[in-house]
Amino acid sequence: MKWNISKEFDFCYGHRVWSQKLNSKFSIDDSLVCRHLHGHQGKIKIYLEANELRDSMVTDFKHLNWFKEFINETIDHKFILDINDPLFPNLLKDFYINGEVVNLKKMNENYFIPKIDTLDNPSSVLIEMYESYILVDFVPTSENISLWIHKIVQDKMKELNVLVSKVKFFETPKTCSEFSI
Numbered sequence: 001m002k003w004n005i006s007k008e009f010d011f012c013y014g015h016r017v018w019s020q021k022l023n024s025k026f027s028i029d030d031s032l033v034c035r036h037l038h039g040h041q042g043k044i045k046i047y048l049e050a051n052e053l054r055d056s057m058v059t060d061f062k063h064l065n066w067f068k069e070f071i072n073e074t075i076d077h078k079f080i081l082d083i084n085d086p087l088f089p090n091l092l093k094d095f096y097i098n099g100e101v102v103n104l105k106k107m108n109e110n111y112f113i114p115k116i117d118t119l120d121n122p123s124s125v126l127i128e129m130y131e132s133y134i135l136v137d138f139v140p141t142s143e144n145i146s147l148w149i150h151k152i153v154q155d156k157m158k159e160l161n162v163l164v165s166k167v168k169f170f171e172t173p174k175t176c177s178e179f180s181i
Contacts, residue, residue, distance in 0.1 A: 002049055003050050003051075003058045004048065004049050005047070005057075005058045005061070009043065009044045009067065009071050010041070012039060012040070012041055012042065012076060013040060013042050013080060014037065014039035014040070014079040014080070015079065015080045015140040016035065016037050016087065016140070017035060017139060018035060018085045018087065019139045020034045020035050037079070040171050040172060042075075042170060044168070045170070046064060046164060047166035048163065050161075059157075063160060064153075067156070070152070074111070074134060078132055079133050079134065080134045080136060080140040080145070081136070081140070083104070083112065083137055084139075094119055094122075094130070095114050103115040103118040104135060109152045110136070110148065111134050111136050111148075113134070114133060114135070142176065145169050146169035146178060149179075150164055150166075150179045150181075153167065165181060166178060167180075
């Protein structure tokens with residue numbers, strides 16, 4: 001027997017799919033709009049699974065409160081940018097020196113943030129701009145974001161012996177990707 005529960009989390013974010021290519025035979029045109037800097041009202045739906053219940057539950061839904069906090073503090077109203085994006089040197093010029101990405105802090109959840117304290121006397125506007133970036137080492141497509149989120153949640157939930165069976169990442173209300181094991 002298996003039991004599944006799920007919980008949804010809403011947030012706003014921006015990204016750019018710099019690797020986008022289209023086949024105009026299927027897409028009608030070859031407009032590469034996802035290559036533009038743009039934003040979404042995103043939603044993540046986490047599915048948890050157990051073969052046996054503890055205290056008559058897969059787990060308490062409150063055991064995902066840490067994830068809501070992670071979304072609010074890390075991704076909500078932030079711009080997810082691939083450190084390999086050709087625009088990186090222009091968007092984060094103070095963190096791209098002599099052809100190399102520099103002065104980034106790697107976080108436990110496999111993303112980076114700019115080390116703003118390495119800048120000489122940055123203006124408040126510059127600080128605001130750099131604080132708005134979440135830097136990843138992958139093209140931030142919905143597919144890759146759903147895999148990234150799955151790894152983050154599974155790493156935490158394994159402490160409770162709960163399996164994350166699936167993550168659905170809604171880029172818009174009508175489009176989503178799903179990663180499942």
